[in-house]
């Protein structure tokens with residue numbers, strides 16, 4: 001008698017598909033980290049279909065519901081997004097989305113800021129140029145996997161002057177105000193070379209030509225993958241674009257699953273991945289490894 005064996009979920013694949021329909025085929029609680037940058041609302045240009053700010057939350061909620069189902073209980077979801085300014089006012093759809101996702105059962109655990117170090121100058125009558133984007137961190141529960149040591153940064157020069165003359169406050173654990181049990185006790189860092197980073201990530205935008213107008217730099221998913229996953233873990237990007245998340249996953253020996261609706265981008269992402277793998281084979285590890293341009297400031 002033939003026993004029917006369920007095929008195991010495929011890894012290291014980018015599906016040419018609308019993510020909502022493909023996500024429903026993924027196993028529940030099978031993903032360690034989701035990191036993605038969906039189309040932003042009211043995006044001008046004709047590279048890909050734009051969703052209006054008015055409909056954005058309604059459009060995204062069925063997707064985030066599926067993402068919550070496929071994420072492991074101790075997994076993380078990083079949502080890179082930024083509201084535009086229209087008619088002299090910032091949009092509120094991201095804020096509305098956060099509130100609705102909390103109703104869905106997500107915890108809004110943290111917000112990281114991606115500071116784009118190399119944005120061009122510009123002039124607007126009522127504001128300055130956008131130079132940062134949100135990386136919203138959602139989890140399913142308060143206890144989640146986080147490997148903080150993997151993203152430590154060099155202490156930097158500030159330590160020389162700051163740690164020279166320590167006050168009494170510096171030497172005692174400054175925990176009373178936050179009641180968290182984790183104060184800043186500056187003297188703890190005396191003599192240390194590496195410290196934990198802040199939640200502001202200083203990274204340049206993608207410089208190399210990746211045939212995609214909205215690609216993020218490889219170092220961005222790479223940083224979060226290091227922080228929230230281990231070797232062989234599974235990283236999902238439902239809006240894969242040019243394949244940046246997959247490249248970061250491969251570099252770090254994680255498995256990936258991606259979805260991309262546009263056949264041209266999906267094809268390009270696969271080409272980019274093949275070229276990257278070839279480069280990895282040919283070059284010693286040190287040459288393919290991108291350095292994290294982070295500071296502890």
Ligand SMILES: C[S@@+](CC[C@H](N)C(=O)[O-])C[C@H]1O[C@@H](n2cnc3c(N)ncnc32)[C@H](O)[C@@H]1O
Nearest residue numbers: 018019048214215216239241242244260261262
């Ligand atoms: C902001 S871009 C992502 C760029 C990507 N992070 C990179 O580095 O190349 C969003 C991508 O989502 C794709 N997309 C839009 N709607 C989609 C959907 N419903 N399902 C899957 N992909 C979609 C677009 O074609 C676009 O490539």
